[in-house]
Amino acid sequence: MNIKIPILLALGLLLAGGGYLLGRGQAGPADQPRGADQPLASIQAAPIYQCPMHPWITSDKPGDRCTICGMDLVAVGGNGAAAAADPDRVTLNAAQIAVTGVATSEVTRGALTRTLRVSGVINDDDTRHRILAARVPGRIETLQVNYVGAEVAAGAPLATVFSPEMLTAQRQYVERLKAGDVASPRAERAAARERLLELGLTEEEIRILDRTLKPTAMVNIRAPLSGTVVSRAVYEGQYVKTNDPLFEIGDFSRMWFVFDAYEPDLAWLRLGQTVEVSVPSLPGQVLTAPISFIDPNLDEQTRTARVRVTLENPERRLRYRQTAQALVSVTTPDHLLVPRAAVLQHSGRPIVYLDLGEQGGYLAREIRLGRVGDTQAEVLSGLNAGDRVVTTAALILDAQAQLAHAGAAADPHQGHRPPVTIPAAPPPPAEAAYGLLRTLAFATADGANALAADDLAAYQQQLPALRAALAAYLAGDAATARGELAAFTGTLAEASDLDAARRAFEPFSTAVADLARTRHLHHREELWIYQCPMTPVLGTARWLSRSRQLRNPFFGSAMLECGEAVNE
Structure with missing residues (x-):
């Protein structure tokens, strides 16, 4: 037994040594150490x-x-x-x-279409609006029109004023008439007559006084034009002084629709463009009329210009100072066009990802944009017709x-x-972290846009990019991974209906909008932040938008314009 053990050990060592030598003998070139003359590129x-x-x-x-x-x-x-x-x-x-799910679209030449959705107010024609003031001091004896909204004809009496000053003026005029040309020069009679016109008498009333020669203290306040009584400031028995306001009359047979246009939208507006106006009181009806005036002055606070559309209103269907919405559709031909979905913003500079085709990969390319349409944007430089850019x-x-x-x-x-x-x-540098937040903000804005359009399929198509942007932002810095957005990891799941998708999106959207607002990202990247005060989950929620147009993602078409901008 003692003799077998050393023999077995010797045999094992021999086999091991043979195996090592066999392995060395079959080694390939990759197992050899790189010599000084072997190029680095040759190493796998x-x-x-x-x-x-x-x-x-x-x-x-x-x-x-x-x-x-x-x-x-x-x-x-x-x-x-x-x-x-x-x-x-x-x-x-x-x-x-x-x-x-990367998808691309071709850069083409064609017509650029933009539809502006605006809100405004129906007003009466300013050129046919009158304010009646007292010409003489006195007391209101009678009101022929004693309620707002009454329709009056031109020259119709509105009120009767008892005025001692009018009585005195009429007596002086009658005395000069009775005195004749010898005792009263013609110039004095003319001055007395002008005084009566100044105090509110009409030519017809003066002719009656010429025949009767009976002065009166009563003065009739008459409508200067046909229209509707917009306001009434007096009652019977009330004393008035000269220049006190009495009535306000507007001609509602022709109305003005007035809306504010932002500076970027002015590039699309021209005199004579057709506008489609709709009002809540006329459901299903659309009134069409051309733009008649664009204010050349911008409001210093809102940076908007007032635009006017003149609407005929013979049947008085439009109400004074009611709200209205309108569509302005503009199409301009022959532009180099890129899909809006392909354009990203880097510190205010637009870029796209160009499909390199057979060369492989996608290349970020900065471009210069002109006007931005509904679904496409005008390319001034950076792309050529036939190029393919990433849209999804x-x-x-x-x-x-x-x-x-x-x-x-x-x-x-x-x-x-x-x-x-x-x-x-x-951790990446601060600018890289900002870039990750910017990517997340634009992805959130695209998700909000899909929900505002009631397009569940488009929202679900955006979800992979939205989740990826959130994950990239959280992975970019340890501090962000412990922030408020970390709680939304895994919460943006695909939903079976719009209501479920909106409930999941609302808290996340609000958190991203608040973070973008804190970092002033919306100012640098031309994003807009809106707030709705009656959302189903948070009560008050916010969202990001690429457009100035208010489109609520939490309600969609049910309450599309519920909310306000909070871009300060």
Whole structure:
């Protein structure tokens, strides 16, 4: 027994040594150390593993999972697409494109259409509006019209005033008439007659006085034009002084629809453009009329100009000072057009992600925009007809590009974005964190726009980009991961109906809007913040919008214009 043990040990050592030598003899070139003359490019780089849903989460270890969604990371090759030399270029493989839902549209030439939705007030024609004041002091003896809203004809009596001053003036005139040309010069009679006209007598009443020669203290207040009594300031028995207001009359046969136009909207408005006006008191009816006046002066506080539309109202269907809504549709031909959904804002500079096609990847490109239409925008430079730009999931690409810039800024000696290690990457610079918040704000605004349009499918299509933007923002900085938005991780799930989607979106939207307001992001990026005081979840909730137009996402078409701007 003692002899067998040393023999077995010797045999094991021999087999082990033979196996080692055999392995050394079959080793390939990759196992040899790189010599001084071997180029660096000949060495196979270690593969990079990347999340298909969140491309900015990468690792150099197989088997790791995404820290956001838990998906298995997939290999993208040695230093693959995630570590491109150009941080403005984002490359995704086929699986990543399918998961993120990247879609592109072609840049074309065509007609640009813009529909302005405005609110205003129906007023009467200012050129046919009169205020009647007392011409003589006295007492109101009789009111022929004693209620507001009465229709009166031109020359109809409205009230009778007892005035001793009128009696004195009439006596002087009658005495000069009786005295004749010898005792009373013609100039004095003419002056006395002018005095009666000044005090409110009509030519007809003076002719009656010429025949009767009987002075009276009664003065009739007559309507200067046909119209409607807008206001009445006196009662019977009331004493009035000269210039005291008595009545206000407006001609409602022709009305003015007046609305305020913001500075950017003035580029679309021209005299003579047709406006479609609707009022709540005439449901289903649309009144069409041209723009008759655009005020050349801007209001210093609101930065708006008043626009007027003249509406004929022979049947008095339009009410004085009622609210009205209107549509102004404008179409201009032959522009280079890019879908609005493709345009992102970087510190006020518009960019798009250009599909490089066979070259692979998507490249961020700054463009110059002209007028912005309903669904498309005019391109002045930066794109050509036939180019394809990303319209869906552009925010996901932008989030990855922002982190690529952050990595390049953190390591200036490295020409490409370093992989984001698991579990977390170093905090990005302040500007990169701002870029992540900007991406989140625009994604939230797009979600609000879809809900305001009652389009559940469009909102669900926006959800991946919205979740990705939130995850990127929370992953960008440890401090943000502990902030208020961290509570919304996993809450933006797909809903079966609009009400459920709006209930989930309302608290999240309010938190993002408040954060954007605190960081003054809405001022830098031309976003607008609106607030509704009667929302179903919070009571008072806020949302972000790319447009000045008020469109409530929490109620949609049921109460589309419920709310107010809070852009201070």
